[in-house]
Amino acid sequence: MKMIIVAGTPGAGKTSVLVHIIKHLQSRDIHPSVVKIDCIYSEDAERFKKLGVPALLGLSKDMCPDHYSIYNTWEMLEFAEKNRSEMLILETAGLCHRCAPYTQNCLGVCVIDSTSGPNTPRKVGPFLSSADVVAITKGDIISQAEREIFRERILEMNPTCSVTDVNGLTGYGSYELADHFLSATDGSFDNDTLRHTAPFSVCTLCVGEMRVNRKYHRGLLRKINGIQEYTGE
Amino acid sequence: MKTIESITIYGGLNKNGIQERVRKIELKKGDIIGIVGPTGSGKSSLVSDIEQIAQEDTNTLRKVLINHATPSLKERRDPRLKMIAQLSQNMNFIADMTVEEFLIMHSKCRNKDKRIIHDVIESANLLTGEAIQLQDNLTALSGGQSRALMVADVAIISESPIVLIDEIENAGIRKHEALDMLSGKGKIIFVVTHDPVIALTTGKRIIMKDGGMDELINTSAQESVISCDLGLIDQYMLNLRELIRTGQTIEQLELQLTNV
Structure with a gap:
């Protein structure tokens, strides 16, 4: 089984790009299963089902969607196996910039929107810097010079990744990405580990505290002045 | 950068999935070709196929060869090896940086000495009414200033043997001066235009229709x-x-x- 984990900020074009890639995979007689993880709402799984691929939607609700997808990796792999798929494609919610959902044995694909400006690659952190493949979308909207600068900034953050320009509307670049998907190694996931630690959040807000006054805050707290302390029993 | 003697475009499919009528176009060093047609007829898609040196991997399934061969993936992607400069239709920058930061960063991408940024500003200011300053914010430039800076940037920093020019007549800059700046001697130049004066100064022109290259007319x-x-x-x-x-x-x- 190949596992492809696709991450990227909301609206970057993950689903549109995947739709094109899946069509290329199908034309090469590969039948992936797709899982979309989101928090509140998503119609993306329906878009995948229209292509005739088995698709599953997971909503994490008030839980961190990346934690949620890690807890459910096993179920997702079983889903793909049950469908006799050679490949599991996992599209993550892409919400915060603190973690990277990739595991060591998956192919980690980061989809990033070039119209978000040339400082974005410096801001998004591990889901860019630990990716194997970076797909840049919406390059047709900006000048060639800005595209080249954006690419340069990505390579500054992740010098070993393979960068592909892709257009979610026309599908340009998706053929090349499909090649990356196909050349991913068939992994065993029994002893797989994350490439980067999951987001840090161990305080009472995590379990439902709503009061903002500082006297109620418990747990591992990090203050804006740089001091980090444990408050509580 | 290697010398470019020719570029060949093999036709693919039009918007209706039918073979485009022009099956092959070959241009040699020094050729200037126009790309004309109604809006939505596929002019910009053709330009983007050329910019990406398409290998039957775009919607149109066109194939582009340089010196009768497929360039390596690195030559197609790495700006330091790129053989093609493109002035697209974009009228504004979106990168949040100063003109100076932008030009320094871009000259680094294209492996040029950063001192050339002064030439870029000087040239850009020949094309526009109100002068652009190095400390100006890129996104705050007017349409004409942005366009003038794009032209000068393409001409000097992205300086390449193949040049793609999409609607240079836009934004009220001095179009003839801009065209001269972009078209050095011995380059292969593609000009997308709605302007009859510019269209007739080219040696030949591709007529676009329904997303396909429909006809090739010699001037x-x-x-x-x-x-x-x-x-x-x-x-x-x-x-x-x-x-x-x-x-x-x-x-x-x-x-x-x-x-x-």
Whole structure:
């Protein structure tokens, strides 16, 4: 089984790009299963089902969607196996910039929107810097010079990744990405580990505290002045 | 960068999935070709196929060869090895940085000495009314200033043997000067245009229809003569434009056309 984990900020074009890639995979007689993880709402799984691929939607609700997808990796792999798929494609919610959902044995694909400006690659952190493949979308909207600068900034953050320009509307670049998907190694996931630690959040807000006054805050707290302390029993 | 003797475009499919009528176009060093057609006819897609050196991997399934061969993936992607400079239709920058930061960063991408940024500003300011300053914010430039800076940046920093120019007549910059700046000697130049004066100064033109290359027309000797006359009309119109822009009034029409 190949596992492809696709991450990227909301609206970057993950689903549109995947739709094109899946069509290329199908034309090469590969039948992936797709899982979309989101928090509140998503119609993306329906878009995948229209292509005739088995698709599953997971909503994490008030839980961190990346934690949620890690807890459910096993179920997702079983889903793909049950469908006799050679490949599991996992599209993550892409919400915060603190973690990277990739595991060591998956192919980690980061989809990033070039119209978000040339400082974005410096801001998004591990889901860019630990990716194997970076797909840049919406390059047709900006000048060639800005595209080249954006690419340069990505390579500054992740010098070993393979960068592909892709257009979610026309599908340009998706053929090349499909090649990356196909050349991913068939992994065993029994002893797989994350490439980067999951987001840090161990305080009472995590379990439902709503009061903002500082006297109620418990747990591992990090203050804006740089001091980090444990408050509580 | 390697010398480019020729570029060949093999036709693919039009918007209706039918083979485009022009199956092959080959251009040699020094050729200038126009790309014309109604809006939505596929001009910009053709330009983007060329920019990406498509290998039957875009919607149109066109294939582009340089010197009769497929360039390596690195030559197609790495800006330091790129053989193609493109002035797209974009009228504004979106990168949040100063003009200086932008030009320094771009000259680094293209492996150029950063001192050339002063040439870029100087050239850009020849094309636009209000001068651009190095400390200006890129996103705050006007449409004309952005366009002028894009032209100068493509001409100097992205300096390449193949140049793609998409609607240079937009945004009210000095189009003839801009075209001269972009078209050095011995380059292969593609010009997308709606402007008859520019279209007839090219050696041949591709007519686009329904997303496909529909016809290839060589500029006739007569068209070249007409092009010269049109140039006079155009110059007259541009002079009027400058007069009106600078607050002067126009007393009478002084255009004499003997040959028309």
